[in-house]
Amino acid sequence: MLPMNTSIRHLLTLDRLNAEQLNSLLDQAEALSPQALGAPLSPPRLADKTVVNLFFEPSTRTRSSFELAAKRLGATVLNFDMANSSTRKGETLADTLYTLEAMGGDIFVVRHSGDGVVAQLAEICAPRTCLVNAGDGKSAHPTQGLLDMLTIRQHKGRDFSGLKVAIIGDIRHSRVARSDLHALRILGAGEVRLAAPESLLPNADVMQGFRVVDSADAAIEGVDVVMTLRLQRERMEDGLVSSMEAYFRDWGITPERLALAKPDAIVMHPGPMNRGVEIADAVADGPQSVIRQQVSNGVAARMAVLSALHAESA
Amino acid sequence: MLPMNTSIRHLLTLDRLNAEQLNSLLDQAEALSPQALGAPLSPPRLADKTVVNLFFEPSTRTRSSFELAAKRLGATVLNFDMANSSTRKGETLADTLYTLEAMGGDIFVVRHSGDGVVAQLAEICAPRTCLVNAGDGKSAHPTQGLLDMLTIRQHKGRDFSGLKVAIIGDIRHSRVARSDLHALRILGAGEVRLAAPESLLPNADVMQGFRVVDSADAAIEGVDVVMTLRLQRERMEDGLVSSMEAYFRDWGITPERLALAKPDAIVMHPGPMNRGVEIADAVADGPQSVIRQQVSNGVAARMAVLSALHAESA
Amino acid sequence: MLPMNTSIRHLLTLDRLNAEQLNSLLDQAEALSPQALGAPLSPPRLADKTVVNLFFEPSTRTRSSFELAAKRLGATVLNFDMANSSTRKGETLADTLYTLEAMGGDIFVVRHSGDGVVAQLAEICAPRTCLVNAGDGKSAHPTQGLLDMLTIRQHKGRDFSGLKVAIIGDIRHSRVARSDLHALRILGAGEVRLAAPESLLPNADVMQGFRVVDSADAAIEGVDVVMTLRLQRERMEDGLVSSMEAYFRDWGITPERLALAKPDAIVMHPGPMNRGVEIADAVADGPQSVIRQQVSNGVAARMAVLSALHAESA
Structure with missing residues (x-):
């Protein structure tokens, strides 16, 4: 259903996509609009995937939108509000990622106050990991x-x-x-x-x-x-x-x-x-x-993105 | 299974129900008691519904009871502890509701310290939204x-x-x-x-x-x-x-x-x-x-209520 | 698949297990390793069970590992971060357990700063309840x-x-x-x-x-x-x-x-x-x-433990 040319490894920023890729993601989002509002999706596209919401800044709206998108695709979802987490215990961000990868996380949706932090994680993550930038510093969303x-x-x-x-x-x-x-x-x-x-x-x-x-x-x-x-x-x-x-x-x-x-x-x-x-x-x-309508489209757009991610080893 | 006369749009307070409606809800709750404790419910009644727990006061017991009730009916559940949310960013309560409606929320379970707040939300919510009062001020539970x-x-x-x-x-x-x-x-x-x-x-x-x-x-x-x-x-x-x-x-x-x-x-x-x-x-x-026993009945009663809600457009 | 002799009521500490039981749990964990990383488990082993994560100390890693283990076994999962809970309202720990049992909790995964607290809960819990110690004081993990x-x-x-x-x-x-x-x-x-x-x-x-x-x-x-x-x-x-x-x-x-x-x-x-x-x-x-690898094995080991628990009434 989704053309191969919109298969992407990570979504860090839009500015590396071309118009065709971007429009293809939008076409996918449009097609998923009914499912974004709760219509059943059969078969689920991410039934074997674990989506980890890793939010280092407080968020209600974006985190929920990703959570719903992932659930509506059939994924297992883990939420981390990192304000109350072991990063407070001095663990590095990289080790937090490695730990959650080792637990079986496939797709990481990351928000962080630091510009470029999600791109840095993309440099060090496992081959089977896909990353989505849910907002980094002032750089991109x-x-x-x-x-x-x-x-x-x-x-x-x-x-x-x-x-x-x-x-x-x-x-x-x-x-x-x-x-x-x-x-x-x-x-x-x-x-x-x-x-x-x-x-x-x-x-x-x-x-x-x-x-x-x-x-x-x-x-x-x-x-x-x-x-x-x-x-x-x-x-x-x-x-x-x-x-x-x-x-x-x-x-x-x-x-x-x-x-x-x-x-x-x-x-x-x-x-x-x-x-x-x-x-x-x-x-x-x-x-x-x-x-x-923007909010509704947010769930559909995130479903399209999560569906388009394609890890190296997959 | 549930007589039509207990189909309700919202549950804001009990005092607008008549004895027949109230007894019918209780009959439903009684019938759902095994499922409330984990017996499988087939087919799930709320498989296409998204239940949003929107708690503006801290709660362990009531929130969990609603969460379990919704999950046992097969619903997708989102939990909001609004102590750590964008209401702190100055968003109005109405906008929080509109946002979560736009994300596809169908049923909102709301607790708030203000008397009558849930009834106010019922005045402004979308036609497809159903509200359950999970405790408002000193007014009703x-x-x-x-x-x-x-x-x-x-x-x-x-x-x-x-x-x-x-x-x-x-x-x-x-x-x-x-x-x-x-x-x-x-x-x-x-x-x-x-x-x-x-x-x-x-x-x-x-x-x-x-x-x-x-x-x-x-x-x-x-x-x-x-x-x-x-x-x-x-x-x-x-x-x-x-x-x-x-x-x-x-x-x-x-x-x-x-x-x-x-x-x-x-x-x-x-x-x-x-x-x-x-x-x-x-x-x-x-x-x-x-x-x-009251606690166990809580899950059953909430399953009965969530099952009885019936939006205008449904 | 799991030999009867590793059926255990609670897992409070390892030192009451014999080598055969311990090795049998390890064999189970080994067998569940693919499922721990997301491979489908069919049929799910805990489809009718509710696993309650009851954490009185902050935890990201152990709580997530148990949450994933339980979800991959098909259980319904409730998470409690008891820092923000009614224990702050003066409820005793025993009453918190009784309440969650009454809501239908089957397996309780408990972390607490007090040595021996989980063992104390095992003394007073319902016959159908199983407890897993997720870390108590300095005693056991x-x-x-x-x-x-x-x-x-x-x-x-x-x-x-x-x-x-x-x-x-x-x-x-x-x-x-x-x-x-x-x-x-x-x-x-x-x-x-x-x-x-x-x-x-x-x-x-x-x-x-x-x-x-x-x-x-x-x-x-x-x-x-x-x-x-x-x-x-x-x-x-x-x-x-x-x-x-x-x-x-x-x-x-x-x-x-x-x-x-x-x-x-x-x-x-x-x-x-x-x-x-x-x-x-x-x-x-x-x-x-x-x-x-330890982290990955954590999910598998917890799946093995949750699968091996066997309540009196079951």
Whole structure:
């Protein structure tokens, strides 16, 4: 069912995939949408596999989404909230991986605060191990990129060449934005505009090839897709934003601001939302919001990824 | 197997059920007792359903009981200990629900410290969602009420009209007591006596139709059923009880006090017990104690409830 | 498949087993090795059983190993991290057990900081309950003993009579060492040498029948098996070791030190490792290390134990 060219060893970042591979994963996710919501999958694809969720940062949403995806594929699932684990006993991350490999873990879904940590694990893991990056530092969150592209495609079609996308908010600290940018570049999105307070813009290399505009209004005008990002409250303590009120006024997605986009523009947010900070209630709950659809697509996209992984020895 | 009239959308509180519905749920629970203890259930009733345990208060016993009930019905189960979750990241409770609905959650088992919170979620949830109140504030704990009635019925029969019941202890803060009172009223219990230190009696409306007596002895005399309630240790810090020793002397269920009840009276406690505070060891472990049976009935009652839920779109 | 004489009610400690029983458990574990790594087991042996992991001390590795073992046998599994449980509400340990028994728990895997606590639970549990000690205080960790013996046997054969074993490190606080000593005695190991700083040697009764030597070099010389133990960092705070550096110099397993053993000696560690404290990287990751194999054998050994448990009423 899944073409061989989307068989991948690990999913660390989207930017090494080509458009064909990426679209093939999205096709798979689309096909698995009913199963993602609970329709039976027969035969189960991962019945003999053990999926280990190894989360070194707290997460409810991403961990649950992977847990459901793995269970719906028939896998055995182990969850590790590494806040309460033997890493506290001084064990190295590598030894934690080796231990769980030795217990029979096949696929490791890893979230870590360190940039590149999952890629480092890919260097040292066993030949039979497959790794999925569930978010590393500020670097990448590839399954979020996939689910976002799936959501866009469902509304705007497979051809991204005429697509105008605005990404607004804390791009600097967002691994979501980075993976979305990877995917939008690969899929050839027509125009991508980035907008954020100067303190929340990323380094130049991240923005290369995209258009940086200096206001939310300029970003939104005439676009097909508005992606807003979570503002972490600690950014205010860090002095990167002056106040939540000022941020909302300048960068929040309000109905007035959204009216500048195309009438059929969709609004996306990776969650969890700060209502009244980066997005107004009327937008979050309004007819153009596809935020819940993103969540549903997340389970389907993760099922597609877990199905496509293919270890060397397999 | 389950009559249509016990098909319910949500279980928020028992007091909207009629006697027929309540007895039908109890009949179901009785029928599921072997499966509650691990006998195979074939075919599984909830094989395509995802049950989400969403606990905003710490719980071992109730959460596990629901988890087992759901697993024994063949459901996929997700557990959320919301102490460590993205609600800490500022997400609203409604958004947490919407997110988990979007992931494919069908049945949500919710515990929350706020009175009426589960009912509020029922106002905003998706048409395909069913909710079970696993304890909200001081308001209700309907599955505990069900398991308590099942336990009484197993010992005293289906006709509650001649039944004398004493409820003793911290009624004021007890959602268990409220759900028991709802059920006893619906099932037409002959006489219900309430006894507690004045500081632990509830508002008048809760007690309406029941008899308040001013001592544990007066409550227990001649009854068929003695229900005692957990005294939370913080009540002493709050100044509501003078000391654990004094409480035990005045309100604890001792063998001497129990001797005032009918010889075949049963003793119930919702757990976890404070031995030597609200109940003496000799009573908790004695021949009249049905406390462990209550726990077993809890799994059966929850299986019955989960089986009876019926979403609008289903 | 499993001879009747290895049917056991509980597994509390290895020292009540005879050599035949112990070898039979090891044979079972060997036979289950493919299933331990995920090969399908048909029919599942514990399909109607509920395994409760009841951990009163934090654990990642042992808890996961038991969880996987139980799931691969087809059991329903409940995990309890009792740090966040109703024992905090003052419930006794016995009542926690009674409650989980009443919910239908069949097999309880218990870890507790108190010596002998699991044996105490065995005194009071229901006739249908089986208990596995997953580590109690400093007393015993029998499944670790089993997996260690399985690992030795795979490298050195079933006849332990000519086997020379060195156990080096914090023997005093190690339940692993105690269970290994039990097993080595039962299996008739030719010579067992113990070596540790004086402050980390156990009481005389633990060492009886074994040879205590006063340096790591003397322990290792000419042995077939080198077992090193985790040094808990708090030992330094307790003043039992002077510094991690000094400990490594005197007691750490380095390539130089290992060269004193037989050329085909194997090196074992129960994990999690403090690299550079009790073991050098070059040894931990070297060709003589069987540390990851121990972890794999852990799942198989626990599957064998869970399969061998036989309640009175069964």
